[in-house]
Amino acid sequence: MSAEIAEPVTDDIVSVTGWGRTAPTAPARLVRPRSYEETARAVRDCGTRGGIPRGLGRAYGDAAQNAGGSVIQMTALDRVLSVDTEAGTVSCEAGTSLHRLMEVLLPLGWFVPVTPGTRHVTVGGAIGADIHGRNHHVSGSFSRHVLSLDLLTADGSVHRVVPGTPLFDATAGGMGLTGVILAATFRLHPVETSLMSVDTERATDLDDLMARLTTSDHAYHYSAAWIDLLARGSSLGRSVLTRGNHTPLAELPARARRRPLAFRPTRLPGAPSYVPEGLLRRKTAGLFNELRYRGAPRRRTGELRRVPAFFHPLDGVPHWNRLYGRGGCVRYQFAVGHGQEEALIRIVRRIVRRGCPSFLAVLKRLGAGDPGWLSFPMAGWTLALDIPTGPTGLGSFLDELDQDVAAAGGRVCLAKDSRLRPELLAAMYPRLDEFRSLRAELDPRAVFVSDLSRRLSI
């Protein structure tokens, strides 16, 4: 081995955005370290405007950008270190994507414990944003399955952090502001096949949907509902409920039993780099929603679907976020607790009345909240929707929704956020002060800074 350590790879400076492509800012240095030593050096050299780790850039807002400072892209640290097929655990470096893990683990009969709507997130990002998936009602968020993680803190030291400690609870959902996660070990979910048994049903309105979710969600490992937020009147809240479980081997048709654990995602051509502004507007959204609702079966059970088709349909279209045009899109996701159903219905009504051109509106029932201080999920309900930035007055409208959400004791998701007012953050995240004081102690020179932390004064 050579004694000299090569310089970390530094890219030419370009402006960086989140997946929503709003508010681009330029880091002074975009570093892609290839080893722990290079990561430590990148943290040490990040300069007066600090640094922030970045994974695959799937956070919608400005969580993984740092104007004028360093952005430490962790995707080159992507080795799967060990897999314990007996105990069902994996250790890997933080830059490993869930996609890569599925390629490695599915043939062994194991699945990642939690996956969001895309496989292209890193393990470091999954912990930093404490992601949740369609199985939150039974499995909780990602960090609940983490057994330990290695954290590089501002002073350059590496800590092995285990659940139940303040540093763990600050890091899980801490948006990369406690340090750089280098590696993690977490539990896996055993599966007999790589196919999902999916039940689809249509709900005629919001009450119907919420009743169905409440009474029968426990029978499914994964559950989410797509809502048509442009339908008004008696069909307000009409939706398609899709729920599923991993298919046991015995239920597989004979033909599929030859390769029960295959993982073969398809990839369509990517979206072009230029898409005219206003392709996805109210009319197209209305048409899309109409087709989607009417195209869904009224009730169908036991349909077999592959993992990519069930969990990550959008991953089939690379750069699909470009379809929103240059202005990009805002993802608005909020959660309210049980007992706040009235508030949820009120907010849905407001969105419907306003006619936001929303394509991807998803309602989900969440399980018990997670210990992370800035973790988003709370026992209750969450609604997420994508809206192109085009409509006039959208910013003020979402500000009003924030007020409603905060008044109902709810919160918006920081990994998606790109526009929350700082005043509301403490109301939404009651343990914010603890987070701030731990950060002040751990990182007194404020080495870890992001545009998100500047905007919200975290």
Add this chain to the structure above:
Amino acid sequence: MKDAFGIPQSLLVLGGTSEIALATARRLIARRTRTVWLAGRASPALDTAAEQLRTQGADVRTVDFDALDPDSHAEVLGKVFAEGDIDMTLLAFGVLGDQAHDEADPLSAVRVAQTNYTGAVSAGLVCAAAMQTQGHGSLVVLSSVAGERARRANFIYGSSKAGLDAFAQGLGDAMHGTGVHVMVVRPGFVRTRRTAGLEETPLATTPEAVAAAVELGLRRRSETVWVPGALRVAMSLLRHLPRPVFRRLPI
């Protein structure tokens, strides 16, 4: 930091008593701007403007800034940027001059050019460099349709705005990819105290309309904004008119 709609949290106004600038500041404060720096020559008008914005709930500070003293710009503006990130700078200073008087008195004409152009070159470069260091920011430059094609009635003012406009466009290209966004705003005739009593040209507009256009431009990350939008078409026609015809137009 800017939000997803390009609305800044902190705003620096160069030319803090400009009616257009104050209308813009009011609009942005109503959205989410919390910190405002008003830069201008110390005067009761500047203090009144600051007081008015404070009643809207913003943290407003004033700073002594003279467009005609480029030597001081780096120091004065450097201090503002040292206090914290500036998400948006609105370059709004400028004088209209008095065409008839200025034609007879070249020194007054030079003063118009120095304020509108030379002052903007130095202040614009200082702000752009500071924003480049912080890796983000919008520099909004108030140009004018008068700079698009000089008219007999106000070519001294028009030529200074033409210089400013070309400068801002070039600066925008230089800043491409640095996270700094330069936006040129070209209003037509704006009804303000400064233009009171002057003969209005067609498609006259108000400071509030300019402010609304600025907000829209920020959201779209536009490079050029015309106020009202119809001027874009009108001016592209006028720009190509032969001079003997242009000269005779009643504008």
